[in-house]
Amino acid sequence: MDKEKWEPKIAAFVCNWCTYTGADLAGTSRMKYPANAKMIRVMCSGSIDPVFIIKAFERGADGVLVSGCHPNDCHYNAGNFHARRRWDFFHELLDFIGIEKDRLQFSWISASEGKKFADVIEKVTKDIKALGPFTAYKKMNSEFTAMFPEIPEADKEIVIKEKETV
Amino acid sequence: MCSDPGQNMIRDAIRDKGLDAIVVGSCSPHMHERTFRNAAVSAGINPFLVEIANLREHCSWVHDDLEAATQKAIELVRMAIEKVKRDKPLTKISVPVTKRVLVIGGGIAGIQAALDTANAGYEVVLVEKEPSIGGHMSQLSETFPTLDCSQCILTPRMVEVHQHPKIKLMTYSEVVKIEGFIGNFKATIKKKARHINEDLCSGCGLCITKCPTKKKAYNSFEEDLAFRPAVYIPFPQAVPNIPVIDETICMYYKNGKCGMCVKVCDRGAIDFDQKDTMLVADIGAIIVATGFKLYNIDKKSPDSRYKGYGEYGYGKYRDVIDGLQFERIASASGPTSGEIKRPSDGKVPKKIVFIQCVGSRDDSKGISYCSKICCMYTAKHAMLYKHKVHDGEAYIFYMDIRAGGKMYEEFVRRAIEEDDVKYIRGRVSRIYEENGKYIVKGEDTIAGMPVEIDADLVVLATAMIPQDNSAALARTIGIPYDKYGFFNEAHPKLRPVESTTAGVFLAGACQSPRDIPESVAMASAAACKATILLSSDTLEREPVVAKVNEDLCAGCFYCKKVCPFGAIEVKDVKDLNGIVYKEVAYINQGVCQGCGTCTATCLSKSIELAGFNNEEIFAEIAAL
Numbered sequence: 001m002d003k004e005k006w007e008p009k010i011a012a013f014v015c016n017w018c019t020y021t022g023a024d025l026a027g028t029s030r031m032k033y034p035a036n037a038k039m040i041r042v043m044c045s046g047s048i049d050p051v052f053i054i055k056a057f058e059r060g061a062d063g064v065l066v067s068g069c070h071p072n073d074c075h076y077n078a079g080n081f082h083a084r085r086r087w088d089f090f091h092e093l094l095d096f097i098g099i100e101k102d103r104l105q106f107s108w109i110s111a112s113e114g115k116k117f118a119d120v121i122e123k124v125t126k127d128i129k130a131l132g133p134f135t136a137y138k139k140m141n142s143e144f145t146a147m148f149p150e151i152p153e154a155d156k157e158i159v160i161k162e163k164e165t166v
Numbered sequence: 167m168c169s170d171p172g173q174n175m176i177r178d179a180i181r182d183k184g185l186d187a188i189v190v191g192s193c194s195p196h197m198h199e200r201t202f203r204n205a206a207v208s209a210g211i212n213p214f215l216v217e218i219a220n221l222r223e224h225c226s227w228v229h230d231d232l233e234a235a236t237q238k239a240i241e242l243v244r245m246a247i248e249k250v251k252r253d254k255p256l257t258k259i260s261v262p263v264t265k266r267v268l269v270i271g272g273g274i275a276g277i278q279a280a281l282d283t284a285n286a287g288y289e290v291v292l293v294e295k296e297p298s299i300g301g302h303m304s305q306l307s308e309t310f311p312t313l314d315c316s317q318c319i320l321t322p323r324m325v326e327v328h329q330h331p332k333i334k335l336m337t338y339s340e341v342v343k344i345e346g347f348i349g350n351f352k353a354t355i356k357k358k359a360r361h362i363n364e365d366l367c368s369g370c371g372l373c374i375t376k377c378p379t380k381k382k383a384y385n386s387f388e389e390d391l392a393f394r395p396a397v398y399i400p401f402p403q404a405v406p407n408i409p410v411i412d413e414t415i416c417m418y419y420k421n422g423k424c425g426m427c428v429k430v431c432d433r434g435a436i437d438f439d440q441k442d443t444m445l446v447a448d449i450g451a452i453i454v455a456t457g458f459k460l461y462n463i464d465k466k467s468p469d470s471r472y473k474g475y476g477e478y479g480y481g482k483y484r485d486v487i488d489g490l491q492f493e494r495i496a497s498a499s500g501p502t503s504g505e506i507k508r509p510s511d512g513k514v515p516k517k518i519v520f521i522q523c524v525g526s527r528d529d530s531k532g533i534s535y536c537s538k539i540c541c542m543y544t545a546k547h548a549m550l551y552k553h554k555v556h557d558g559e560a561y562i563f564y565m566d567i568r569a570g571g572k573m574y575e576e577f578v579r580r581a582i583e584e585d586d587v588k589y590i591r592g593r594v595s596r597i598y599e600e601n602g603k604y605i606v607k608g609e610d611t612i613a614g615m616p617v618e619i620d621a622d623l624v625v626l627a628t629a630m631i632p633q634d635n636s637a638a639l640a641r642t643i644g645i646p647y648d649k650y651g652f653f654n655e656a657h658p659k660l661r662p663v664e665s666t667t668a669g670v671f672l673a674g675a676c677q678s679p680r681d682i683p684e685s686v687a688m689a690s691a692a693a694c695k696a697t698i699l700l701s702s703d704t705l706e707r708e709p710v711v712a713k714v715n716e717d718l719c720a721g722c723f724y725c726k727k728v729c730p731f732g733a734i735e736v737k738d739v740k741d742l743n744g745i746v747y748k749e750v751a752y753i754n755q756g757v758c759q760g761c762g763t764c765t766a767t768c769l770s771k772s773i774e775l776a777g778f779n780n781e782e783i784f785a786e787i788a789a790l
Contacts, residue, residue, distance in 0.1 A: 017666065023224055024194045024220075024223040024224070026228060027224055030228070032230055035228075039224060040783060042778055043761055046761055047763055056790065059788050060790065072647055073647075076731075076759055077646070077731075079762075082728050082766075082767070086766070
């Protein structure tokens, strides 16, 4: 793959009240940042299941950003505390399952921090670019198919097909 | 798209093509989600089958690379399409409303909010932690920019609160617990024991004059410039005019003797055995107006995050005082009856130095913000001083003069031009005592030279900071606060008096430094927001709430532990014979706020958040 031209794909899980609104502010203020990150809006960072992140990597994301409100500034009082605890633990597990830790990044961005949002996206994109494409899952997938070639095509993820049709 | 023709386009497309869900590629859902949902409803589609791909704030406005931006826009639309395919129609939830407002804090903001709400015809419970309402405004001598006597304009409103048939006034009380949700809060209020029977006391004050502990404690209303006995009324105009017995210094509590107050009280109102009582009230809306305190270098707790100003000698020299202490000295009802005398020896100071921005705008001391009112009150202080001590000299060290407000700049000019107050632009490095004088060493940055003034009295315009317990109170009520402890508004521009917790409103300096007119305006606005809420019998809520799949639920109740709102209960599942065979989680849809923390915690993945369920989010991920 041409390293120069390759652009990473980044999934950003953001909470509705702080980071999503902060991203809106970055837009209203016409700040510029790379177009690599696509946002998935959830109500609270506390509702982001680690499985979402694994799924994103499985689906070809090269990096994942998780961002919510600052501690004590949560719209739901305590959601981000649960999130923080979960991520501290989950981050340690990433290495174990063979994903470089830096592919998953966290930040607190409030609704008034448009600049910080732009900076964070800039930084995450740069970091992921330096790490290169995430291929472990694809490789594993092909190994798996080689080991069990009899798996019928129909059982493979239907969603992939949908994606192609759009 | 949000214009009428744009909306018509959507409606026509729904009708002509028989659509059952729509995706709009437009600005942020925070701007026009409601507009497009309403358009969908008018064409017969459920409003929750509308998804918005944010192509403006999150794409076109932020990317320079046109090709990459177009590609991203396509992907964002694809994600929205995948989500909308899996969206389920939802209906709004309707909940009843209790028509009573809780106002926390009885300063000018709380008083105004209580009066406005009560005059709109709703019941109000006003809770104040001190023995009297009035707050900081009752301590002030005169107010800028009119030099109105502060108490003269405040006390009529205090009396009005006391006499209002719709207001239940609870002084010397604190809110200890808030449960429930918008329209249906349950507040637990602790009424501290006054040791005086409020129904019997006539407020004659005989117990106060006869109490043998004459000058045992500092009078906090006088900012520690005077003393008070064990039984006291904070100030003569207190509302209600009922004394409090301070257990910590009362002789009766020390050795069981004395009881002088009991002997002199001909109404038998003294009750040494009175205990704290708890009151539970049903509340529809809450207005928080707990105000501020001054950055107090001397009395800061050891673990305080603020660093002091040792170089100014505050707490060490009795004649280095703060703004509120100067208010009391200048006040006609204060310890000096309004004569400007310095605390140490009672002499009339001939030279006063005022220092602005003590604490404020100083990152190194932990406070980056501007306290907003100090420029104005310092000008007022200097003016009051010059009006009372004609041959005195007043110097003000300032960083910038911030006099934004109606008649404010004119007021400062008046201090400089008519009253000959000397403004020196620069900071003070050190203050030390020499022969009964305080040598103030500073710098005049305009003249570019050091300045030294031998002052008789130094007044520090210390920063406004939140009340000590503001963070704890915020957690009790369930509202967010910033790193300083000020409560956060829902939107800095467009929702300045609402907290992000539905049904909780903010007024006055608990939100950020505010002067009196701003506090009053905020209070009226908060009262208006509360009455809007109370004006309907039921209210509709977004149906974004969590729901348990009872067949899958294993009954571990981790969700119950993490729910920030206590919305999750244990529910028994019975078989046909009515025998309980399983316990599952049940989510009270009225209490649930829809954060989804439970969905991520749930081990059996049996909880789904409506509008953001796992299937929908996985679809978005797959479409990345």
